[in-house]
Each structure stands twice: as structure tokens, then as C-alpha cells.
Amino acid sequence: MEFIVNHLDLSLFAVLVTVGYAAGTFAERRHYASILSRERAQRQFQVMNAEAYFAEGRVKNSFMVSGSAVISIDYFKRLLAILRNIFGGRVKAYESLVDRARREAILRMKEEALTRGADMVVNLRLETAAIGNAANRRGRIGSVEVLAYGTAVTLNKT
Amino acid sequence: MKYIARELTENVNVSKSHPLAELAWLAGGLLAVVAILYLSLWWVADRIVPRVPVQVEVWAGQQLMARFPNRPDPQLTERVRNLVRLLPAASPLHRYDFTVSVMEQETVNALALPGGRIVIFSGLLKQIESENELTMILGHELGHYAHRDHLRGMGRGLGMTLALAMLFGQHSQVAGMASNLLIGMEMRYSQQQEKSADAYGLDLLVQTYGHAGGATDFFLRLADQDEGKLAYLLASHPHPQDRIAGLRKMIARQGYAVGPTVPLPETLVHQSRECP
Numbered sequence: 001m002e003f004i005v006n007h008l009d010l011s012l013f014a015v016l017v018t019v020g021y022a023a024g025t026f027a028e029r030r031h032y033a034s035i036l037s038r039e040r041a042q043r044q045f046q047v048m049n050a051e052a053y054f055a056e057g058r059v060k061n062s063f064m065v066s067g068s069a070v071i072s073i074d075y076f077k078r079l080l081a082i083l084r085n086i087f088g089g090r091v092k093a094y095e096s097l098v099d100r101a102r103r104e105a106i107l108r109m110k111e112e113a114l115t116r117g118a119d120m121v122v123n124l125r126l127e128t129a130a131i132g133n134a135a136n137r138r139g140r141i142g143s144v145e146v147l148a149y150g151t152a153v154t155l156n157k158t
Numbered sequence: 159m160k161y162i163a164r165e166l167t168e169n170v171n172v173s174k175s176h177p178l179a180e181l182a183w184l185a186g187g188l189l190a191v192v193a194i195l196y197l198s199l200w201w202v203a204d205r206i207v208p209r210v211p212v213q214v215e216v217w218a219g220q221q222l223m224a225r226f227p228n229r230p231d232p233q234l235t236e237r238v239r240n241l242v243r244l245l246p247a248a249s250p251l252h253r254y255d256f257t258v259s260v261m262e263q264e265t266v267n268a269l270a271l272p273g274g275r276i277v278i279f280s281g282l283l284k285q286i287e288s289e290n291e292l293t294m295i296l297g298h299e300l301g302h303y304a305h306r307d308h309l310r311g312m313g314r315g316l317g318m319t320l321a322l323a324m325l326f327g328q329h330s331q332v333a334g335m336a337s338n339l340l341i342g343m344e345m346r347y348s349q350q351q352e353k354s355a356d357a358y359g360l361d362l363l364v365q366t367y368g369h370a371g372g373a374t375d376f377f378l379r380l381a382d383q384d385e386g387k388l389a390y391l392l393a394s395h396p397h398p399q400d401r402i403a404g405l406r407k408m409i410a411r412q413g414y415a416v417g418p419t420v421p422l423p424e425t426l427v428h429q430s431r432e433c434p
Contacts, residue, residue, distance in 0.1 A: 025177075040165065080180060087184060095173055096172045098171075
């Protein structure tokens with residue numbers, strides 16, 4: 001008990017890392033469950049990053065759709081990344097963050113396209129941005145944003 | 159082209175390893191690096207410290223301690239200077255300009271800060287009943303200076319802080335936390351260092367009064383009291399019983415006489431009782 005009071009900053013750090021691990025793992029597991037079920041539901045909807053060429057008169061309408069997701073790191077992942085900065089190697093802790101952000105952004109884009117009645121999305125592009133990166137240097141927590149955008153197409157039924 | 163929707167069962171973008179296993183590997187590696195660094199600093203400090211000139215230490219002490227106000231106690235400072243006068247002319251302690259200040263704190267301890275600043279906590283002053291005990295304690299602190307114990311700890315603490323600041327960045331929380339922890343740890347001396355400082359204090363005591371009376375009185379009183387209040391001293395110094403046994407052995411070996419003690423002068427008693 002005395003140790004905790006004497007080393008308040010150390011205790012706070014331990015609490016933050018523990019909370020980060022528990023909450024981060026819980027959130028990640030739930031997010032992946034949601035991603036998987038939604039991906040399964042939208043499986044038949046075509047999305048491609050190719051520049052598509054359609055026969056004349058095939059395309060009825062086209063418009064841009066986009067979806068973006070911001071995922072934050074937690075103290076536990078940050079600790080792993082700080083340690084990785086010393087030893088080098090793959091920052092495995094951040095892989096799942098980027099993966100989740102990418103898939104969530106594509107899912108949201110697909111959802112927009114579906115609600116607007118599109119038949120498929122072509123020319124899919126992905127952009128990544130780090131949010132709060134400058135603040136990260138002063139010991140703040142940063143996040144990653146992924147933006148997915150593409151051209152939604154509605155087709156004339158043949 | 160026919161579109162066939164396939165479900166991906168595997169995710170190649172996320173590594174399979176468990177994050178806790180990764181943490182264990184990385185933290186273990188870091189600990190190993192820090193341990194090697196610490197041991198090499200220990201080795202280097204032990205070789206460099208005896209060669210640091212006193213002038214350099216006094217200068218560094220002034221730079222380090224400039225932030226903390228120094229209000230030397232004239233009586234105690236005079237006592238330390240009288241003790242230093244007893245030392246042989248070759249002693250490096252003559253090059254220090256010793257000052258003793260009293261800090262209002264209940265801890266039963268005294269500190270030897272770089273540059274010849276001795277700090278005695280009022281909690282310790284309250285426990286003292288005779289001049290001989292006071293001389294023994296001041297002599298003990300002078301022993302730390304003579305053996306340069308205070309520099310050894312500081313050198314390691316400083317080296318580790320610098321190394322961590324380089325690893326994690328100067329203003330990072332990690333470096334700040336680690337240096338707080340390390341500096342606290344490095345203020346403590348090893349049991350062997352405390353024992354040689356006791357021997358140094360004992361010799362000075364005998365030189366002053368002609369006998370070793372009062373050398374163990376203070377520790378006897380500490381040993382009688384409950385340990386809770388004195389946990390700090392007990393954690394950083396050997397147990398009082400061990401110190402009493404060590405001192406008695408030294409007294410017997412040197413053949414020192416044990417005579418009556420001199421009570422503290424009124425002015426000092428008054429001062430130590432005044433402290434809250």
C-alpha cells in the first residue's frame with residue numbers, strides 16, 4: 001500500500017496499461033465479430049479497385065461513396081509499440097488497429113452504396129491518416145484513420 | 159466474367175502471436191539491456207569515483223544543489239569542522255568546505271550530499287542525548303565522504319537516467335519515472351559501505367574524546383523502539399543490532415576504552431526539542 005502511494009506515477013501507469021489491455025482486447029474482439037458478420041452479409045455486393053469499362057448504355061447512374069473509420073490505440077498497445085521502437089521489428093500491436101480501420105471503412109462505404117441503391121463499387125481507393133500524431137510526442141494517445149472511397153454504379157437491368 | 163464471392167477465413171494482415179507473449183519478450187529484453195547497462199555503470203563508477211578531484215565534486219555539488227536553500231546550522235557546522243581538523247593533513251576531506259543543515263522532517267536519518275553538504279533530519283536530532291553520539295553520527299557521514307560513497311550512488315543514478323533518457327526521449331514519462339525510482343534507490347548505500355563509515359566515525363570519536371563511550375548509545379535506543387516509525391532508516395541501513403555488534407567488535411579489536419559521555423549543550427538540546 002505504501003509503495004502505491006510513494007510511486008503514484010508508476011501505479012497510475014500500471015493501471016492505465018491494465019485497463020488498456022482489458023478494454024482494448026474486449027473492444028477488439030467485439031469489433032471483429034461485428035466486422036465478420038457484416039462482411040458475410042454484404043458478401044454478394046461487388047467492390048473492386050479496378051477501373052471498370054462498361055458497355056454503352058449499361059450504366060444508369062454513378063456517384064461517389066465514401067466511408068471512414070478512426071480507431072484509437074490504448075496504453076497497452078502503445079507500450080508494446082514503444083518497446084518495439086527500441087528493438088525494431090514488426091509493430092504487431094498496431095497491425096490489428098489498421099486492419100480494423102481498413103475493413104470498417106470499406107464496410108461503411110459499402111453500406112452507403114447499398115442504401116443509395118448501387119449495384120457495385122468500382123475504383124475503390126484507400127487513404128490512411130494518423131490523427132493526433134503530433135500530440136503523441138508529448139505522451140498523448142494517437143489514432144489511425146482510414147478513408148475508403150470509390151465510384152458506386154447503378155446498372156440498367158438487361 | 160462471373161463474380162464468385164468467397165469468404166476469407168484467414169487474416170494475413172494481423173500477426174497471430176499473443177500480445178502478452180510479445181510484451182513478455184520485449185520487457186524481458188529491455189530488462190536484460192538495463193541490467194547490463196547498470197552493471198557496467200557500477201563497474202565504471204567504482205573505477206572513476208576515487209579519481210574525481212574534490213574541487214570537481216564541490217563544483218558539481220554547487221550546480222546540483224543550487225536550487226535547494228542551504229541554511230547551515232553554525233553549531234553543528236563548527237563541530238564537523240573541528241572533527242576534520244583532527245584528521246591527518248593528507249586526508250582529502252580537508253579540501254571540502256563542510257556545512258551541516260537541519261531539515262524539519264521526522265525521518266531518523268542524515269544525508270551526505272555532494273560538495274560537502276551534510277543534512278540532518280530533525281527526527282534524528284531528537285534522538286540524540288550526548289555529544290559523543292552526535293560526534294559518532296557526524297563522523298559516520300564524514301566516513302561516507304572519505305570513501306566517496308555518495309558519488310558512487312550518484313554516478314550510477316545519473317548514468318542510468320541519461321541512458322534511459324536516450325532510449326525513451328528526454329521528456330518521456332518512462333524516463334522520468336525510472337529516474338525517480340533509481341535516484342531514490344541510489345541514495346542508499348550497501349551494508350559494507352555503512353560498516354566502513356561506522357568504523358571511520360568510531361575512530362574520529364576516539365580521537366575527539368580519548369575513548370569510545372557513546373558509540374553504540376544511539377543505535378541501542380533505536381533498537382529498543384518499535385520499527386514502524388523507523389522503517390526508513392532500517393531499510394537503508396543495517397539493522398541497529400548488527401551495527402551495535404559491529405561497533406563492539408571494532409572497539410574490542412582496537413582496544414579502545416569506554417568512558418562516560420558528555421551531555422549535549424543546552425543550546426543544541428533546546429534546538430532539537432523545538433522542532434515539531
